[in-house]
Structures are given as structure tokens and as C-alpha cells.
Amino acid sequence: MPDVSLSSDLPSSTQADWEASAAAVLRKARRLGDDDADSRVWDKLTLRTLDGVAITPLGTPALTADVPSAGLPGQAPFVRGSVAARADKAWDVRALHADPDAKVAAEAVLTDLENGVTSLWLALGRGGLALTDLPAVLERVLLDLAPVVLDAPAEPVAAADAFLAVLTDRGLTAAPGTSLGADPIGAAVREGASDLDAAAIDALVAQIAERATTHDLGALVVDASAAHDAGASDVQELAYSLAVGAAYLRSLVAAGLDVDDAARRISFRYAATDDQFVTIAKLRAARRLWNRVTELSGVTEEARAQEQHAVTSRPMMSRYDPYVNMLRTTVAAFAAGVGGATSVTVLPFDTPLGIPEAFGRRIARNTSSLLISEAHVAEVTDPAGGAHAVERLTEDLARAAWAELGTIESEGGLPGAGLAGLRARIAQTVTERTAQVATRRRPITGLTEFPNLAETLPARRPHPEGAVSAISYGGDFEALRDTPADTPVFLATMGSIASHTARATFAINLLAAGGVATQVAGATAGVDDVLAAYAAQPVVVLAAADPVYAEWGAELIEALRGAGARWIVVAGKPLEGSDANIAVGTDLLAFHHTLREHLAQPGAATRPQDGDQA
Template identity: 50%
Template structure:
């Protein structure tokens, strides 16, 4: 019988290599691509909104300090040693049939954004509270909703579990009262949610969401201990909520970093062991990343986000329905949301391995870098007097607004592409109709500016259109014609071509002008190669002017007589679209 080796050395069958050898090979490829640089790391790196550098290559030298073991301080690798996560579905209406369908088909807990009068209906006699946990989200009516849940659980003869959803910043008195009650008589029930998602939904970065949440958590601790709870009891009353996005690595790093940051707070407060020291996390797929247009793509976004949250070790995960931006989800959307989690847990086996990203040089470095940026922001908030003072002074709002401006600029220039909206839009899509939500969602959405233009274009009796004046053979104009069509359609502007012009064997400015006049469009865009632009752009532009063109764009770069402006990779697509609406006399 073969005796297995004591140590399995990965890549043992391959010749050894070095970072320096990689740099030589990378430089060779970059030089062949026309990129002159002495540093492949600098040329191939990118930077997050927090200023964290994403390098093209990581090795063992990038590893930070030992992150510990799952279930042990500093809890970076998870607050629990193993197992799956709590599949938590959100409900905004008291629909007992929907609640029952969720619980019978994979959901293990409920997140109820309901008033106290709606709880008995949502949790009717068919719902066994001893088998599930309930998280409340009643806003200003938190105390009333909590009393309603206590009364309902009392009538059913069970002790409620979950979270009462109190906000220690908005209503410290209610948070303290409910926390005392939970600590004294309900060991499976927490009172306070520290919600980081509003900072994310304001356009903030990952480190900003983390720093704000840690500062809000510390403020909650001060409130609860000031009301008489011990430090251990206060820690045990908090649950943190974070946004999970389609950027799976940043999501994994964010949730891991959050636990490490909170473990540091616990250590400073003298809580180093036990359940209270480990941060309890509820991950929710990001509202900001969701789109109203091409909403089915949201299924892919939320799958990535859910996968990342599970890999990161979140205790509970909520997947938003794909139609969340359109109104209340229907039964199909709720089914897809819960089955996304069931597939990842049961079929993909994501929950079988604890912290599967642990040990990855990239993930460990990203976790540590993100935690460092978040801690700096947390300390700045603390120096301002704590979270409440920082909010009142506008420090937090100003910081988030600055990040949102930078993010908006990247979205406008399509450096942060949004599939189905700013890239690859479908003007022929038929959106599903959904019932209106009981309360409007707050925060920003990354797609909102493009979708506002789409809505405006759809509202016109005749859809705004731009004529694509293709020049030369198909091989010469296809790439730029496709690029221009993609850009204009992102704002709901149709693009028109003429088969005779597209397939013309020779460039005929008169034919192009005739086709433009017949199209009914008032704006044209030249599409061809740089060489053919040099030969024909000015004559074709003149012909289009003679046919009544109010504006002539050119797909690509270069200045030519008769051409007003250019569309090209990296241009401000939103500015191009708004200018086009103005040129077409569409009121904005």
C-alpha cells in the first residue's frame, strides 16, 4: 500500500519560478501591446474607492498576520466553526400565504418590515415561532412592533428568537429598554440592529460602510452599558447588517474585515471569548446595484453577492428578489430569491467548507488592507465625538457624497459598467408589472441616471433616434457602429442604419445623405476606421449637414470639419446622451 506523504506540496511537479521572472514575462507582453512601462505591477494594478491597491499578482509575502481559526478570536475566519447560514427572506406586506410558501421551501427565518398591527396576520396560527427566528424592521414603531411580537409569542406559548430591530442611534431609549428585556428573559433574542446598508446605499465605499458600522456599534454599546447592561450583555444584543455586492472578492473581504474590526473593539472592551465577542452578521444583497431595466440580470448579481456572503461566513443572508426595483415581488421572484440560496447551500456545497477563501494571498491581503482603511475612518468618526456627533456635523454625509461623486463619474464614463443598462441595453424589453411598495426605497442606485433617460425616451410619442452613417465596407465600420449603438441605446435613443449604406461597395456621401433624410433622424454619427475618416469624414459630414443634420458625431477620436463632437471609449456617456436629447429637442 502506498504511504501518503506527510506534506502535500502544490505545484511540486512544475519548475520553480520567481516574481522577477513573472515581471520579465509581463513586461514583454505589455511592450508588445504598446504599453511602455518599467513596472508591470503599476501598469496592471487598479485602485478601489477606498484607495486600496488591487495588484495583478500576490504571493506568500503578501500575507498579513495570522487570521486565527474559525470560531476563535479575532473571528476573521468566522464567528462559528462551521455549518450553513440562516436563509432570511424579507416581507413588506402581511401576506401569510407568501410567508408560509417561503418557510415551506427553504427559508429559515423572516425579516418583517411591518407595523405592529400586521404581525398577527403575517405570523398566523400556521407559523410555528419555535422553529424560526423573526427580525423586525418597524422604524419609529419598533417598540410597538416588539410588544406585538412578545404578545403573539406569548399566545403561542413560545419564546421568540431573532432580533427586535431597534436602532440605538435613532431611539436609544427604546433600544436600551428592549435590550434589558431580552438580556433578562430571552436568551435567543437580540434587541439592536447596527445597519451598515444605509451608508452603502448612499453611494459609500466598503471601508466607509465598515467604519460607520463599527462607530454605530460602539455608540450602541455606550447606550446599552449606560442603561445598566454589562459589557458582555451589550455585545450579545447587537447584530450587524451589511450589503453584499456582485464584486465577490470585495464582499468576502468586507465581511471578514468586519469581524476582525469588531473583535478589536471587543478586546479593548475586555470581551475576548465567548459568543458575545464574535460579530453576528446579516448580509443583504445590495439595493444600490439593482436595476429596474433588464431586471433579470439582477438574478446574476444577487447570485454572486449571495455566494460571496456565504463564502465570507455571514450568519444570515437575504437575497433581494430580481424585481425589487419595480415594486413588490411576485411569487416567482420570491421563489428565485430563496432558491438561489438553496442551490448554493445544497447543490453547490458552499456551506460545506468554513472560510474557503481563507489562506488566499489575495483575499487575506485585501481583508487586511480594507480593515486598515475602515479603522482609520472609524477613528476619524470617534475623534469627531462619535457617530451621532459625526452625523449631526455632516462629516459622514460629506464623506459619502464625495465617494458617490467619484462613483457617479465612473458610471457616467462607463468605467463601472452596468450590464443591461449602460452596456448592452435592450430597447425592446417588456418590463413586468408589479404592485407598488408600501414605502419608497431610500438611497441611490448606480443605474438611476441612465434609467431616468430611458424612462424619458420611452415616454416620447416617437422614440428619439440617431442615424449611424457607416462609411466603407462592413469590416471597417462594424466595431464602431456597434459601440455607438450601444452608447446611444443606453439612454433609450434608437439607432437607425440603412442596408444600402451599410453594404455599399464604395463610399457615396450622396447616398448616405439621402438615407439620413429618409430616416427622419436629426442627429447623425459617423462610424468607420481612422483611415477612412481621414479620406471621407469631412465630405460625408458636409453631405449630412446639407440633408438637415442638426448635429454630427464621430465614433472615435479626431477633429474633422463638419463634425461637432466625438463618442469614444471613456467618454462621458451621460453627457453625450443629455446633449443628444437637447439636440433632438426632448425636454428633460
Template identity: 45%
Template sequence: MSQAPVSHASQAEEAARDYAAWQQAVAAVLAKARKVDVAELPADPEHLLDTTTYDGVTVTPLYTRRVESAEAPLPGVFPFVRGRDAHRDVNRGWLVSAAFGAGEGDPKKVNEAILDGLENGVSAVWLGVGGDGLSADALGEALDGVLLDLAPLTLDAGADVAAAAERLYALIDERAAAGDGVTDRSAIAVALGAAPLTDRFAGADTGVDLAGAVALAGAAAARPETVRAITVDGTAFHNAGASDAEELGASVAAGLEYVRALVDSGIAISKALGQIEFRLAATDDQFQTIAKFRAGRRLWARVAQVCGAPESGGAPQHAVTSAAMMAQRDPWVNMLRTTLATFGAGVGGADSVTVLPFDAAVPAGTLDTSVSFAARIARNTQLLLLEESNLGRVLDPGAGSWYVEDLTEQVAAKAWEFVQQIEAAGGYAAALDSGLVAERVAATRTRRDADIAHRRTAVTGVNEFPNLAEAPLSDAPAPLAGVARYGAAFEALRDRSDRFLAERGHRPKVLLAALGPVAEHNGRTTFAANLLASGGIEAVNPGTLDLATVAGIVRESETTIAVLCGTDKRYGTDGVPAVDALRAAGIETVLLAGSEKTFADARGADRPDGFLTARIDAVSALTGLLDTLGAK
């Protein structure tokens, strides 16, 4: 016997009842946690669990059909949210890109590294040229045996981009004349990497100005190969501290500036759009990364639409795992960060992905590992996700997720607002000159730094769960100079501790004065030890404090600072006597692991000198402790 179809109205009513029941459950849990009556909570208590990103995007705890939006067109179709290529090989997925040539001037060694990478899973080459590395004249030897129709090439030539482009063109023509070329030269994909506008923001020596980039693009458009001359390098903004929407907004504004210049030079709009690719950072915030790449395509498609060529709005996206998230301390955790970043970029539809080696931020000689090992781990991070997890077999797997779709739209909207602000200031160049972009990015960096300093944002191995026993860093220059790395402030404190260790044979120390049995003080001694270690300070924990032997304990600890650790109830009974005993034994600074309210009635010397809680500015507090302990 067939059942009558369920009406849409009854489905909506049932969904509304389910949501209301969930709201009641949320209210009950929140009321218990906050020790208030349910009636004191707002009508929509779930919004107390909302979080807000640096872009002002609200992330709610639950996504349902209530935020459902219209389904976006398929990949390869305007506005390209779901991907720019409808025919991407699902057996290949995104291109596995790897960087070669940086700091290596021997073209034979570069060539060996490239061929080894291609034989072991690399499918796109990012080649550094110029500086203290490979010369433009050595391109032929470095690319010997590299089939450019199978492995797309991106140049990172900086000031030598014009010379590198000329030599590359000559090489391709020489191969074609010798019969070593390909029948369809359009299958050769090359990105010259000229990036004067974003390089200008980063303060880099571009070697080519906007006019020079336009000239390169004009020559590239006339080539039979598929050549894109200009790269909008959004990582320049990200590395300075930009949020996701700020990185996208500034990048789109820079791209628009290029398009205007190209069109003014006489290049047709469709060809002008075809000369631009984007390079964006992928972070370990996987959903933000997924949304960023999807939103980036929507934004650029909108630019192309306004310019009258919507079908040309699918610019390639090259994802590079974030340099800012890379830590010097406990750098092995960087493998996890780059895995999440690669996942986000791949699911978000990036055309190619470059994974930075896990030791990218570590001075040379610090770790007992080889360059080839780090490169292999970076490469295999992508191969595992592609070959074992099969992430590349589905185009836009995030499509239809209420959370991903809503986040994409919100990030795109915030980024477009920034584009409009830059345009209102006179365009990208004018916004750079006025300081608009730099000030906006700096403000976000300041907010992020404050969150990390207060440990509201965790950087594992740096401000949370640090390994104080790891070897000191090498004295070699630290890589990634100029990048606003998230854990830099804490790592600077660890550097001070390393110097102290080298000079005195031990690290700066603080005594943990534990009150009551282990079950009482363990939570706060663990908290205090973790906090101190994040600043390079060793926590000396002799166990439960015995006031009769406190003088000997202080003497053996070799420190003048102590942190009192126990329960609030224990502080009420034993706190003041413990503070007095510690001071009498020679402790000059007594801190309390806990709130100031527990010593509200204490006065003068009976009162601790400071209070360590989860809400303090840890960088400031630890800096003061290192100053007191004599760490330079």
C-alpha cells in the same frame, strides 16, 4: 533512495526566480500593447496593472507568498475573522432569510406566505410591521404555526418597534403558558431591529430614539429568549453611496455609540455587546463582499477587545443583497447580480442572507411576472448555492487565499481609519451633525457616478449592452426611492425615450453614417449603437454610406443628427467629404465615432461637431442629444 529535503532558502530562491520570470513576461506584453520598449517600463511593471478601489485599497494582478500573513484563529475564536460560530451546522450553512409583510395588511395572507416559504427552504423570517403593512396587534395571527426556535425572527417595525416587541413577548409568553412553547426558551432567536442611529442617517422615521433603543435592549436582556434589540443597519450608508470600508466604518462607529449608551444605562459590557447585530449590503463584486464581511467581524472584535470583553465580540451579520446595484432596465440581469452577492456573503461568513427579488427596482405592473415568482427565484438563488453547490459545508472557504486575506486586512484597515476619524469628530452622533459621514459618502457616490457615466464601470443592460426593444416601464411609483442606484442616470435617459415613444410612436433616432466596407466600420458602428441605446436613442444603420444617395438616406432616417463611423485611415481620406455631404443633405449635427486627432486639420463646417469615444461622459453627451432631438 531517499531525496534530501529541500531547504526553505532554496524554495524562496526558486519562488523569487519564478516571480522574476513572470515579471519579464508581463513587461513584454505591456511593452507590445503600449508600443514602447521594455526598457521604458518601470522595474516592477506588474503594478501598471494594479487597480484601486474607492477605499484606496490596491488590488494587484497576482498574489503569492510574498503577501502571506499569519493564519487567523479558527471560527468562533477572537477575532472572529473566520466566523463567529465554531459549531455552525455545515449541513445547513447560513440561514436563508426572506422578507414578509411589507405592504400587506392582511395577517392571514402574511401567514400563508411565511409558511409557504418555510416549507420551501426559508430558514429565517424577516417580518415587516407597521406603516401600510401588518399591524403589531396582528403578529399572533401572522406567526401562527411558525416555530420560533427553528426559524429565527427579525422584525422590521420602524416607528412601531416598541409596540411590536411588546406584542411579540406577549405571544411567546402565551404560547409558553399554553404548553406550546419550547423547553429551552434561549433557543428562540429574535432580533427587534431597533435602528435609530442608522435610521437617522437615512432620514427614516424611527419612532424610537437612542434612549428608547436602550430601554428595549434592557428589557430584551432580561428575557429568557435570545433577543437582540438593536440592529446596526449598514445598508443605510451603502444605499446612500458608501464604499465598503465606509459602510463598515460608519457601522462600527454607530455600534460603539450604542455600546456606550447601554453601558451608561447599567448594562454589563458582555450583555451590551449581546444586544447588537449588523446588517450589511452584499454586492456583485464577490471578492470585495467576501472581504467586507470578514473585515467587519475583525473590526467589531477589536471594539469588544478594547471594551474588555473580547469573547463577546462575535455579533451576528445579516447580509442583504445590494439595493443600489439593482437595475430597472433589463431587470433579469439582477438575478446574476444577486447570485454573485449571495456567493460573496455566504463565503464571507454572513449568518443569514436575504436576497432581494430581481424586480425590486421595477415599478409594479411592468413585468408579466407574479410576486410569488420573484420571491421563489430569490429564495432558490440561495438554495442552489447551499444545496447544489454546497457552499455552506465549509466554514470560511476563503481562508488561506493570499488575495482574500490581503484584501480583508486592507479593507479592515481603511474602515478602522474611518472609525477613528468619526471618533476624533466626537463620535457617531457628532459626526452626523457635522456632516462628516454624509460628505464622505457623497464624495464616494460622486466618484462612482462619474465612473458609470464614463462607462469605466459597466452596468450590464444599462450603460452596456442595453436592450432598446424592451417594454417601457409602468407609470406606477418606482420602488427603492432614496437609494443611490448605480444605473439611475442612464435609466432617467431611457425614461425620456419612453415618453418620446409614447408621444411620437417611435424612439429618438440618430443616423449611423458608415464609411468603407463592413469589416472596417463594424467596430465603431457597434460601439456607437450601443452607446446611443444606453440613452434610449435608436441607431439607424443603412449600411455603407453612398455619397450619391445621401440625401435620400437622411430623409428616410427622420433625424438631424448623424454619427460618422469608420477607421482612422478612412477618416483621413473620406471623412471631410462625408461631413460636407451630410450637412448638405440636412444633417445639423455631425458626430464622429473616434478621436478628435483624426480631424486635426479640418476647419469650420468640415469638422465634426463632437467626438464619441470610450472616455466621454456618456450621460452628459446623451443628455445633449436627447435635448436636441426634442425628448422631454
């Protein structure tokens, strides 16, 4: 048989070759010692999620030796997709509309549908559109062509009736994919409920089920983004979705539906983040897990495929430097599409600032359009399938989520006592994530990295009371930026520009991340030059190369003390006589809180004028 290897003319490499090459780079960066074995690169380069799941730096066949078959797209266990091939080689582009101004919302809905959006997600009631405005908002929408998913946490039955009345008045049959979108458990979780009323949930599900079956619509949405927005990890989000999905399956069967029909009337919503490989694996794992839950529930294979709606993460977005959100949501949308989501919603970049405007909505819908029509991301079903690293990550997330589901069920399940334990574990995740953001192990561009104190944020109308909220990953830093320090820090740059630039830039960005401006001394040849630029600021940060610190750092600290400096910080290793130091890995939150205490002491200087701030 002829050699048909695509790499037959290329030199072959072994795993040992890769380890040697990677080790050479790490040794050059001083992350690996000369005496360390090359194989240690695995420890150095393997990342871990907040759940402790490993993200390998290199996929090898050995990684997937114990991973069960992913099957084929459209077939159980549905890892490779809920359908064999996407219709029109595209995912459903779904736009969220929550503007309480009915006239503005109606125009925005039409603009979206005329420019690439293929389905609507409507937030209704408190925090969104008034139910009485629904006929006007949907007046010119072809409801038999464009699917609509309702989202009315406070009044799902009333919202369903309002929507069905629109269909009846117009004599229309809703487009396939339309759902009444009820999620009573998710609504209670978002409201912070400490426990859930199982009887009330069953009664509400029965009312929704009756309307859904009469009109052949979807009934329930398991909105796992409710857990994600509260700070849940990927594994916790997956486990939450399975627990809620199983609860809804039981409720629908109790309401009189057969188990297959019940499964078909439940869809799932997951958050897609800019951690692209984890998002891809999470969506693939979710389908495998739901297949197993429904298989154990007696659902036939045809009805076990999970309908997935992916929405770009709210917590990952930032109010500051909001245009970076375009990059985050692009990566998240790419991951959602590659991961096999049925529908994808890209939240506008200006969502954290208030109600999105036309430009934000345009960029959001065009993100999917470009990925589909120009990058052709949807041309291939499950393009990540077969990649050893992705298959390993998919399996590890699935196993961890199944174990977490077991914990939730052992504690009482959902709805039930299992919620309290899950909330406690999510709180631990939030604490760990906050620590990683504070030390910049999980950097946020434009907020904890490369902040711009002089930026002017675009103005937006505020979100209405009751709108969906989320725990922002950078919320602590946004709070600091909301109240910038009135007093600048004096940056004592020692020596030539070339010698101090690296540490000075590091210090300026670190200070700006907490809303603190700097006044820079510039190039200085000695203590007298620094003192000439010093204006009695209470806090001073020294920035220099190590040899310069050794030469006249101690002398400068003593001189600055005499000139009125009350708190002296060194960029780099601590110096004798200094009060603190900042370096890679510094807890920025703790540092900034202490810094502000010193800046607020009586006698502090005022903020620098325009042109003085670096």
C-alpha cells in the same frame, strides 16, 4: 523527508515569469510599451476601490508579510468566522417580507419556509406589514423553530410589543437568533436626519433592552446597509457600523446590562455586492474590527464574535434588464457565504420594479439553496482564508475603516456631530462612483452596457410609501431610459459592414444607454449612398474604420451639413468639421444631455418605426 508538494511534478515559476507573461499580453493589447519594464504590469493590473484600497492582480507571500494572524475560525480575532463550523454546513437563509397585503404576505412566508428559507426578516409599520396584521402573518409559522428579525424603523417598541404578544398568546419561546431588530440610528440616517438625539436613542434602547432581556432575545441590529444604500463606500460602511455598534454598546450598558450581555444582543447587517473579493474581505474585516472594539470595551473573547447578516446590495440592482439582477445577486450571495456571514438574504431580482412576486422570491431563496446544497460553498469554513490577495485586502480594508472610525469619533461620533462629516464624505464617494459609471469604468450590464431599448419590463405592484429606498448606481441612466428620446439619431455607417461593425455597435449601445434609438444607413460605398439613406435627422453619428474616415469622412460631413444635419458626432477620434466624438472613456451623461438638447431643436424627425431601430 519526502517531497509532499502538490506541484512537485510541475515546472516552477517565479514572479518574474508571471510579470513577463502578463507584460506580453499587455503589450499585445497596447496597454504597455515595448520599452516599459515588465514590472509595470503591477501598476496596470492593480485595481482600486473607491476608498483607494488596492486589489492586487496576483497574491504573493510578500503581500502578507506584515498582516497579523487571522487566527482560527470561531476564535479571536474572528477573521476566519464567528463560529468554528457552520451548523449543518449551511448559512441561515433569511427572507425579507415587506408586502403590506397580509394575506399575500402570510402565504409567501409559508412558501419560503417550506422551500429552503430558515429565518424571516419582517419589515413592519410604514413601508411594510401593519403591526395589527402580525398575528395573521405568523399564524402558521413555528416561531420556536424559525428565527424572526423585526425591522420597524418608525415604531420599534410597538413592533416589539406586537411580536411578544404573539409569542405570549401562543405560549412559545422564540427560536434562537430571534431579534427585536431595533436600529434608531439607522432609522434616522435613512430619514435624512442632520443630527441625532442621543437622549431619545438611549431611552429607546433602554425600552428595547428591557423586553429583549426578559424574553432572552436579540435587541439591536446595526444596519450598515443604511450607509451603503446612501452611497457609502466599503470602508465608510464598515466605519459607520463600528461607530453605531459602539454607541449601542454604551447605551445597553447604561440601561443596566453587563458588557458581555450587551455585546451578545447586538447583530450587524452588511450589504453584499457583486464585487466578490471586496465583499469577502469586507465581512472578514468587519469581524476583526468588532473584535477590537469589544476587546477595548472589556468584552470577554467568547462574547466578541460578530453575528453578521449579509443582504445583497440594493444600489447595484437595475430596473432595466432586471433579469441580470439574478447574476448580480448570485455573485453577492456567493461572496457573503464565502466571507462567513451568519445569515444571507438574497433580494428578489424584481425588487427595483416594485413588490417582488412569487417567481422573484423563488429564485432568491433558490440562489442560497443551490450555493449550499449543489455548489457546497458552505462545506469549508473560510475557503478564502490563506489566499494572500484576500488576506491583504482584508487587512487594508480593516486599517482604512479603523482610520475612518477615528475620523468619525474625532468629529463628535455617533450619535453626534460625526454624522455630518460622514455624510459629506459619502457624498464625495457618490460623486466619484457616478463619474465612473458615466465613463463606463464601472459598467452596469443591461443599462450602460448592452441595453435593450425594446425590452418590456415586468409589471409589479408599487412599493408602499415609506419602503426602504437606495441610491441606484445606475440611477442617472435609468432616468434617461424612463424618458426615451422622441427623435432617433442617424448612424452613418461608412464602408462595408465588416469595416464599420465594431464602431457602429459601440455607437448603438452608447446611444441606447441614454434612451436614444438609431436609424442605420447600412453598408455604404460613398457619400451618395449615405445621403440616400439620410432622412434629415438633426443629429448624425459617423461610424467607420480610420482609413475610411481619412478617405471620405470630411466630404461626408460637409454633405450632411448641406442636407440639414445640425450636430455631427464621430465614433472614434475627432474629424475636421465634426462637432464631437465618442470613444472609450467618454462621459456618457454629459454627452447624452448635450445630445438631447440638439435632438429637441425644432424640425427634428420622429422616432423610427418598428424595424428601423437598431
